[in-house]
Amino acid sequence: MxxxxxxxxxxxxxxxxxxxxxxxxxxxxxxxxxxxxxxxxxxxxxxxxxxxxxxxxxxxxxxxxxxxxxxxxxxxxxxxxxxxxxxxxxxxxxxxxxxxxxxxxxxxxxxxxxxxxxxxxxxxxxxxxxxxxxxxxxxxxxxxxxxxxxxxxxxxxxxxxxxxxxxxxxxLDDPFPDPVGLTKPPSSPTQPPDSSTRIAEDEDALATLPEEEEERERRKKAAAASALTLEMVGDLPFANVRPPENVLFVCKLNPVTRDEDLELIFSRFGTIMSCQVIRDKRTGDSLQYAFIEFDKREEAEQAYFKMQNVLVDDRRIWVDFSQSVARLNTSWSNDPKLGTRRKGGVGFAGRDDLEESRRYRGSQKEHGRGDYRMVFEAPDTGSSHHPSSRHRDRSSEPRRRSRSRSPVPRHGRERRRY
The missing domain is CATH 2.40.100.10 (Cyclophilin-like)
Known part of the structure; x- marks a missing residue:
């Protein structure tokens, strides 16, 4: 017994x-x-x-x-x-x-x-x-x-x-008959019956990690805490959101570089879904950086390796993968047009429930929206500061080559440096 x-x-x-x-x-x-x-x-x-x-x-x-x-x-x-x-x-x-x-x-x-x-x-x-x-x-x-x-x-x-x-x-040995109603459970419980907050019985409280791994874990926890804070204040749609893997961030641009210029240069690496030079919300001046979205991650990776430090409009550009998730917030807007879920595909940033795809240039032009907003709102069409009505009318000029060496006006503000 x-x-x-x-x-x-x-x-x-x-x-x-x-x-x-x-x-x-x-x-x-x-x-x-x-x-x-x-x-x-x-x-x-x-x-x-x-x-x-x-x-x-x-x-x-x-x-x-x-x-x-x-x-x-x-x-x-x-x-x-x-x-x-x-x-x-x-x-x-x-x-x-x-x-x-x-x-x-x-x-x-x-x-x-x-x-x-x-x-x-x-x-x-x-x-x-x-x-x-x-x-x-x-x-x-x-x-x-x-x-x-x-x-x-x-x-x-x-x-x-x-x-x-x-x-x-x-x-090991039981000489007693079972009482009426006793039924042996099919399996042992997997959760402790009490709500203990002590060190778990299978956890080593004195275990130490290598210095590099410990620093990596510390940064990971700090990032998770920061992301949770940003979610609470509304800057992120949810804490575990991650930047898209098919969007490139391009900076150190010449102020005269246009969306069409970048799209023409980067299109040799694959299908571009959107390309936008970010401009000041009030004046419409270029902030000298842009976001380029490719159809596939592999195309973005190839462009990242090939276009680093390339000369564009007398400026050597810097290319990196986008770390911004600002565009994802549209799926959490009260506007039903922005909150609609996409019916197919892998979704933006690997999530198929974030936002309706608004990337294809053809469908946007049909609705009169060809400027692919990503961070800043574009000025009203009638504004005197709209890019199409700036100091020079570019519609009558021949298409500027990407390696133009003409002087660059400042348009009344200092250029942003990265």
Whole structure:
């Protein structure tokens, strides 16, 4: 009549006193059979004294007998929570590894009552407990595991800082017939029954990472915290959004470089869905950077490697992958036209639920929108500062070659440098 406890600190085998304490032994074995003790924590560990467990709530106030447990499963509240303890005077706490039922003194009359909680002694000759608790078993294997339990660090209430749990229970011998209504669960529970905030039993609190990996993890956590903050203030649609992989950011442009110029230059790498030089919202002047969206990520990668530091309109441009997600916010707008989900494709930035595709130049021209807004709003058509009505009328000029060396006017503002 033995039970094997597989704990987070090693295995423990307990032999039961089934003849001297049949009620306590039957209660213990049947609770083991229904996986009642699985993933229970040792919630009270006193060095060189005892280690207590068997309470699913890990508070010292929970637990019940097997008969009360089965009755509660069928909705019967007539069965008492505890049973009368079987205190045998000849069974004493004389040696380490003695297993006893904890007795609740406030119930069950003068003798109190027993439920599911039990403890294992961690030292010899603890006469203080004799006659007060039910000794019903002894540890016959796994004393070294008890040594590990005895050495754990605890708080002022005796709760280990790092959880010590009963991972699994195996009944080696059971002489008692099952009570009416007892059904063995198909599998062991996978979640602890209590809501512990301690260090997990399978977590190494002293583990250290290499300096580079630790720095990488620190930056990853800091980025996640910053993203969550930006989501809360509304700058990001959601914290785990990532920049698109098919959009390039081009800066250090000449102020005279137009959308058409960049599209012509970059179109040799693949199909361009949108190309826009970002302009000042008020004046319409070029801010000397642009976003170019390709149909495929591979085309954007090829353009990134080939166009780095290339001379365009007497300026050596800088090309990088876009880190902006400003365009994604349109899917969270109250405007139903902007919030419509796209029906097909992989979606912008790898998400098919962010926004309706507004990339294809042909469909945009049909609706009179050919300027592919990405960051700033374009000025009204009638504004005197619109790019089409700036100081020079470019419609009558021949198409400027990308390597033009003509002087560049400042248009009343300093050029932005990157």
């Amino acid at each position: 033995s039970v094997l406890f597989e704990t987070s600190l090693g295995d423990i085998v307990i032999d039961l006193e089934v003849e001297l304490c049949p009620k306590s032994s039957e209660n213990f074995l049947k609770l083991c059979k229904v996986y009642y003790y699985n993933l229970n924590a040792f919630f009270n560990v006193s060095k060189d004294f005892l280690a207590q467990t068997g309470d699913p709530t890990a508070t010292g106030m929970g637990g019940e007998s097997i008969w009360s447990y089965l009755a509660s499963q069928r909705g019967d509240e007539s069965i008492p929570r505890y049973f009368v303890p079987e205190i045998v005077p000849t069974l004493k706490h004389t040696r380490r590894g003695t297993v006893s039922m904890a007795v609740a003194p406030s119930v069950g009359g003068d003798k109190g009552g027993c439920g599911s909680q039990f403890y294992i002694t961690l030292a010899d000759n603890i006469e203080y407990l004799d006659g007060k608790h039910v000794v019903f078993g002894h540890v016959v294997e796994g004393l070294e595991s008890l040594d590990k339990v005895n050495d754990v660090f605890t708080d002022q209430e005796g709760r280990p800082f790092k959880d010590v749990r009963i991972r699994h229970v195996v009944i």
